[in-house]
Amino acid sequence: MPKEFEFEKSIIELEARISELQVISESGKVDLSREIQAITEKVEALKIEVYGSLEPWQIAQVARHINRPSTLDLIKIICGDEFVELHGDRLFGDDSAIVSGLGRMGNHKVMIIGHQKGHDTEENIYRNFGMPHPEGYRKALRMMRTAERFGLPIVIFIDTPGAFPGIGAEERGQSDAIARNLAEMSDIGVPILCFVTGEGGSGGALAIGIGDRVFMFEFSVYSVISAEGCAAILWNDPSKAKEAANALKLRASNLLEAGIIDGILPEPLGGSHRNHQRAAEEIVKQIEAHLPILKKMTREELIENRYKKFRSMGRFSCEEELENA
Amino acid sequence: MGWFDKLTRPRRDVPSDLWKKCTRCGEVLLIKDLAKNLYLCSKCDQHLRMPLWDRIALLSDDNSFVEVNREIRSVDPLKFVDSKSYGERLKESIAKTDVNEAVTTGRASIEGQPFMLGVMNFEFMGGSMGSVVGEKLTRILEVGADEKLPVIIVSASGGARMQEGIYSLMQMAKTSAAIKKLNRASVPYISIMTDPTTGGVSASFASLGDVNIAEPGALIGFAGPRVIEQTIRQKLPEGFQRAEFLLEHGMIDCVVHRRVLKSTLARILRYLNA
DSSP, X not given: OOSSOGGGHHHHHHHHHHHHHHHHHHTTSSOOHHHHHHHHHHHHHHHHHHXXXXXXXXXXXXXXXXXXXXXXXXXXXXXGGGOEEOOOXXXXXXXXXXXXXEEXXXXXXXXXXXXXXXXXXXXXXXXXXXXXXXXXXXXXXXXXXXXXXXXXXXXXXXXXXXXXOSHHHHHTTHHHHHHHHHHHHTTOOSOEEEEEEEEEEHHHHHTTOOOSEEEEETTOEXXXXXXXXXXXXXXXXXXXXXXXXXXXXXXXXXXXXXXXXSEEEOOOTTOGGGOHHHHHHHHHHHHHHHHHHHHTSOHHHHHHHHHXXXXXXXXXXXXXXXXXX | XXXXXXXXXXXXTSOOSSEEEOTTTOXXXXXXXXXXXXXXXXXXOOBOOOOXXXXXXXXXXXXXXXXXXXXXXXXXXXXXXXXXXXXXXXXHHHHHHSSSSSXXXXXXXXXXXXXXXXXXXXXXXGGOBOHHHHHHHHHHHHHHHHHTOOEEEEEEEXXXXXXXXXXXXXXXXXXHHHHHHHHHTTOOEEEEEEEEEEHHHHTTGGGOOSEEEEOTTOBEESSOHHHHHHHHOSOOOTTTTBHHHHHHTTSOSEEOOGGGHHHHHHHHHHHHOO
16 A cells, blocks of 8 residues: 555655745755745645545545554543453453444543554554454444443444455454344444444444444445455456446545445545544544434333434335336 | 376366366366255355355255246446457356346245245346346335235346446445345345345345345355455454455354255245234
8 A cells, every 4th residue: 555646746855845844944054935835725625636536436435544643543532541341251352353342432431443554564464454244343332232231322433445354364253243233233322433434345334333323434335345356356357446436436425425324524635544633533523413412312212213323224115016118 | 287287187177067166175066966955065065155056956845946027137327348248148157047137036935934045146147136137126025015024135246337327326225225125114025145145235135035045155245355355454253254264254144055055045034024
């Protein structure tokens, strides 16, 4: 994963130029403030042009940028040292691709659960690139039941390429773990807020994605299959990922329109990897807006509303067939 | 073998309307014999894919099946086009299978006990789950909860239907939540996994039975074997993701031969059904 994309190369070059000029300027030998000002204006205009019109495929790349704020990055900014990480599924092990624990977000004590990716290769290998095994999903469910017992709302961060496809994962019941979470999350009697922060990769994302409110960041994606996977299966050609990304309608705006999510969190120009603080602030804003409403609901109301929310998802026709060519 | 033999020998690798080749031992089987033998290979007993209406006949008492929600049909919410449009693919599947979707649902009875039945059809776009499959299954699960009728779902699916994008993913959530409703009402749900049951179907309603049953030799798993091999770059062990492998790893309750499937289901329901 490159730290910069082809489409933002010129921006990054100009930004580097600004830094150089600033160093020279600060040394006091020459006043370059006018030149710096001119390039800065140029960069800002270019950013609006480039980032304002990203294609679905480019957004899918931004969504998995290696510097994108991870669950632990967001927790650190929002909860500081007050966060207590809790580990393990009590059945098999502790999956490092999903983290969980207790923290305070805004004015609320909450249980936090999220996929965890790394910011470099070593960390990514440790985190299995954010691809959970069954024990990760079972840990998440254990935390949700604990939260329910103590009346703590649940905040979930979704950012995974998908559930891990491997021998151990199959042996230990990847299907069972995902299915179980989908069923049990419809029966959790405390508020659940979900945020797709980066990649919403299929069943591996949905398995911790049954929320009373589901939000996506502007440059995140959420899809039944990755663009590459879809291209490989339908076109038999992974290089058709661009076309697949278009066809799958995996952007936040598509999902909002389809009634699958409740809102889009804005990102700074270029994406959240350029400003973690801002991403954290947007999350807290939504928590403060929605948790007070959800906390007033009874267990039964929460469960019934959540059922209705997901029950209504799908598009079909109910008419007897009239047309016959 | 010379070119002449090639011309005169029956082309056994191409199944015609009359022949089918056993997927395990390669034996060439007459379709009319297969239908009489529950689509079991007469040589090695492999459980071959059973056509929809044969399956319904196998699991329900004579003339007891009454289809529901036949009129629910797929639309093309994404205007999805790969090498063909989704609309065209649907039309072709409907023409080929003579049903409107990849699942057929209805009311039936089994040894006199009324129940709701859903049977997936692999011939219809690989049994993939889109909005209609999710909706039809959710409806029979809700009827089951309301009327205290047990539900049996027979799965045969490659997973979610990509052509419906995020809508198809959400069917996993919808069906699983409906099963939870059934659980709360203490109404039994039995899942039968046939060859193949993978992806989003395996990772939702198919794995959530009070009793999970698989047919012998059925391929069952979250990720397809090809995807796993590509990810881990090694060959998979013999028997990996087969019904017997899942039994050994504690993921299913039993592997049941097709000849005794109906009587086994009826017996389990007599125990669980109040």
